[in-house]
Amino acid sequence: MKQFATILKFELKYFFKNKVFIGITVFLVVLIAAVMFFPRLVTVVEGDESDTGIELSSRPIMFVKTDPAQADPVKEIFSASFPDYDVYMTDDGTDEIENAVLHGVAECAFILKDDTSFTYYVNNLSLYDMNAQIASEALSRVYQMNAMINGGISAQDAAGIINIQIDGETVSLGKSQFQNFFYTYIMIFALYMVILLYGQMVATNVATEKSSRAMELLITSAKPTSMMFGKVLASCLAGLIQLIAIFGSALLFYNLNKAYWGENIIIESIFNIPPELLIYMLVFFILGFLIYAFMYGAVGSTASKLEDINTSVMPITMLFIIAFFVVIMSMSSGEIDNIIMKVCSFIPFTSPMSMFTRIAMSTVPWYEIAISIAILILSTVGIGVLSAKIYRTGVLMYGTTPTVKNIIKAVWKS
Amino acid sequence: MYLELKNIEKSFGEKKVLTGVSFRAEGGKAFGLLGRNGAGKTTSIRILMNVLPANSGEVLIDGKPIDYKETKIGYLPEERGLYPKKIIIDQLIYFAELKGMSRKSAVQSIDYWLVRLGMTEYRNKRLDTLSKGNQQKIQLITALAHDPDIVILDEPFSGLDPVNAMLLKDVVKKQIAQGKIVLFSSHQMSYIEEFCDSIAILNKGVVVLHGDLHQIKRDYPRDRLVVRTQTPEEVRADFKDACTIAEDGSLMIRLSSPEEKKSVMTRLTENYDIDEVKVFEPSLNDIFVEYAGDATKEA
Numbered sequence: 001m002k003q004f005a006t007i008l009k010f011e012l013k014y015f016f017k018n019k020v021f022i023g024i025t026v027f028l029v030v031l032i033a034a035v036m037f038f039p040r041l042v043t044v045v046e047g048d049e050s051d052t053g054i055e056l057s058s059r060p061i062m063f064v065k066t067d068p069a070q071a072d073p074v075k076e077i078f079s080a081s082f083p084d085y086d087v088y089m090t091d092d093g094t095d096e097i098e099n100a101v102l103h104g105v106a107e108c109a110f111i112l113k114d115d116t117s118f119t120y121y122v123n124n125l126s127l128y129d130m131n132a133q134i135a136s137e138a139l140s141r142v143y144q145m146n147a148m149i150n151g152g153i154s155a156q157d158a159a160g161i162i163n164i165q166i167d168g169e170t171v172s173l174g175k176s177q178f179q180n181f182f183y184t185y186i187m188i189f190a191l192y193m194v195i196l197l198y199g200q201m202v203a204t205n206v207a208t209e210k211s212s213r214a215m216e217l218l219i220t221s222a223k224p225t226s227m228m229f230g231k232v233l234a235s236c237l238a239g240l241i242q243l244i245a246i247f248g249s250a251l252l253f254y255n256l257n258k259a260y261w262g263e264n265i266i267i268e269s270i271f272n273i274p275p276e277l278l279i280y281m282l283v284f285f286i287l288g289f290l291i292y293a294f295m296y297g298a299v300g301s302t303a304s305k306l307e308d309i310n311t312s313v314m315p316i317t318m319l320f321i322i323a324f325f326v327v328i329m330s331m332s333s334g335e336i337d338n339i340i341m342k343v344c345s346f347i348p349f350t351s352p353m354s355m356f357t358r359i360a361m362s363t364v365p366w367y368e369i370a371i372s373i374a375i376l377i378l379s380t381v382g383i384g385v386l387s388a389k390i391y392r393t394g395v396l397m398y399g400t401t402p403t404v405k406n407i408i409k410a411v412w413k414s
Numbered sequence: 415m416y417l418e419l420k421n422i423e424k425s426f427g428e429k430k431v432l433t434g435v436s437f438r439a440e441g442g443k444a445f446g447l448l449g450r451n452g453a454g455k456t457t458s459i460r461i462l463m464n465v466l467p468a469n470s471g472e473v474l475i476d477g478k479p480i481d482y483k484e485t486k487i488g489y490l491p492e493e494r495g496l497y498p499k500k501i502i503i504d505q506l507i508y509f510a511e512l513k514g515m516s517r518k519s520a521v522q523s524i525d526y527w528l529v530r531l532g533m534t535e536y537r538n539k540r541l542d543t544l545s546k547g548n549q550q551k552i553q554l555i556t557a558l559a560h561d562p563d564i565v566i567l568d569e570p571f572s573g574l575d576p577v578n579a580m581l582l583k584d585v586v587k588k589q590i591a592q593g594k595i596v597l598f599s600s601h602q603m604s605y606i607e608e609f610c611d612s613i614a615i616l617n618k619g620v621v622v623l624h625g626d627l628h629q630i631k632r633d634y635p636r637d638r639l640v641v642r643t644q645t646p647e648e649v650r651a652d653f654k655d656a657c658t659i660a661e662d663g664s665l666m667i668r669l670s671s672p673e674e675k676k677s678v679m680t681r682l683t684e685n686y687d688i689d690e691v692k693v694f695e696p697s698l699n700d701i702f703v704e705y706a707g708d709a710t711k712e713a
Binding site: 002218 | 460463465466487489491493494495496497498504508509511512513514553556
């Protein structure tokens with residue numbers, strides 16, 4: 001136990017003396033500070049501008065050309081349908097309108113041939129450009145209104161029928177995926193980054209000790225289990241401290257600037273994480289980190305050269321990336337509780353991300369959570385002990401990288 | 415205090431590495447573990463240090479199974495290496511703490527050894543800024559700082575200049591004088607001959623020779639004479655096939671039996687101009703080649 005503490009302390013010191021580790025942490029904290037203080041700075045700058053009395057319309061311009069007889073209702077309906085645009089009616093020819101769009105005088109333009117057909121002109125068509133759909137909806141409303149007026153309904157009544165407002169309200173009894181999406185995404189991504197980066201670090205660390213032959217002395221001075229657990233827990237702690245520093249500073253800076261962020265739904269949802277979810281995050285982070293770090297450490301011990309590390313860790317990294325993508329795909333498909341996710345949330349290598357996502361974005365019965373965590377704890381301890389055995393065998397094998405069969409054989413015998 | 419390995423057997427998969435290895439090393443004396451590359455020395459040391467489990471056999475201290483918590487072992491591995499990028503004092507303290515020392519006594523002891531080996535100026539430097547010989551001295555501290563009962567030195571003199579070799583000799587002699595068990599493994603026979611009272615020679619995982627070095631030399635068949643003479647040609651003509659020329663130019667006469675010694679000596683001194691005639695005593699090198707080298711032994 002004393003040995004374990006010594007190793008933990010030594011390895012942890014390595015992180016806090018590592019300039020890259022400190023550098024990255026400080027850089028991220030500064031970056032977050034910059035983002036969080038941004039609205040405040042913008043308000044200060046904008047405040048100055050409003051004093052000068054100049055107010056420029058920042059909205060893009062849209063040209064619309066139609067039969068002059070229809071100009072008024074069309075303008076009215078297009079203005080209502082495109083609240084983000086300044087809509088101007090024009091009589092220019094097609095070439096002039098094309099030129100105006102091409103040279104940025106207008107962002108886009110509609111030329112209406114009759115009641116039921118139009119051409120949409122835009123310079124670069126964005127992936128999310130919905131203007132054509134909106135325009136056809138608007139145009140069909142113009143058509144409906146004209147039809148109603150022709151049928152004897154007064155223009156006012158027709159407008160009332162067309163523009164009727166429907167009030168709808170959604171009550172989510174479970175969880176709102178929209179609200180949870182962002183913080184779940186951020187947490188899963190943090191989990192992904194930290195495990196990949198630190199896992200590789202553990203593997204490299206072990207392989208370095210082996211290739212520098214410090215291992216010869218280490219293995220005769222300390223128990224392999226102490227070595228493995230000391231190393232892995234030290235990197236887990238370092239990762240945790242880094243995450244806490246980054247998320248903690250984000251939370252602090254957000255609260256300092258809360259007033260300036262106003263009603264930004266995304267930002268608000270990120271910082272309104274329920275406390276019990278943070279605890280789940282911590283549990284799954286620690287267990288997920290440990291189970292992967294143990295595997296990375298064991299693989300690191302079987303490599304005889306530092307250059308071999310990248311190829312040796314590939315299967316683990318692949319497994320982890322697949323687990324990550326299953327979660328991300330399920331999150332963006334909106335079907336969190338699909339069958340793959342349900343299975344994955346009980347497999348120890350995938351459950352840290354899958355189960356956590358399910359808890360965050362859907363309603364999971366408590367016993368499923370308990371079973372998943374129990375399986376994960378047992379497997380983590382099992383993998384830990386196994387990896388210490390592989391480590392003990394692996395570190396004394398030099399020369400060619402041993403095959404999986406050889407390792408299993410050697411571990412079985414020891 | 416004495417250390418004893420009894421009937422150690424070890425195989426890696428199908429390959430048998432150690433077969434019934436037994437030897438005994440006494441406290442206050444140096445013991446030489448010899449053998450060619452791949453003979454099983456390092457494996458024996460690893461089993462003795464509990465890094466590898468033996469298939470069967472025992473490691474005993476004073477006749478009782480060794481308790482690794484009680485018996486402290488210091489080890490200078492043949493493959494040298496510490497953390498190249500770390501500060502020397504940091505890693506020395508780390509290794510001493512791993513061996514169970516408190517931080518305070520670790521620092522005390524390490525500072526003593528840094529002074530003793532003339533390495534104080536490097537205390538707060540990174541290891542990779544040191545020359546190979548100096549790195550080796552640092553590594554020696556990891557083997558000695560925790561005041562071990564058993565000191566295992568694998569090729570301790572390789573890479574050291576004569577001054578440092580002398581320094582190390584003094585250190586080792588003091589360790590022996592303190593009553594510790596000092597176990598040497600080396601290919602440099604002159605050092606083994608200088609230090610070791612007893613030896614064991616391993617050949618392909620089998621102890622082929624074990625015992626007190628002086629006794630081994632004395633028990634060696636006394637059936638050869640070394641002759642230095644002014645008239646080697648005449649002597650060679652006289653003794654024909656029994657007489658060969660040794661590496662240093664002297665003559666070696668093989669006797670048909672040790673009892674023949676007196677008559678042959680008389681015959682030589684009475685008939686030829688002899689500067690020196692003596693019974694051949696093998697050097698450790700000769701013994702090693704004979705026992706560890708397969709070709710020689712079969713011949």
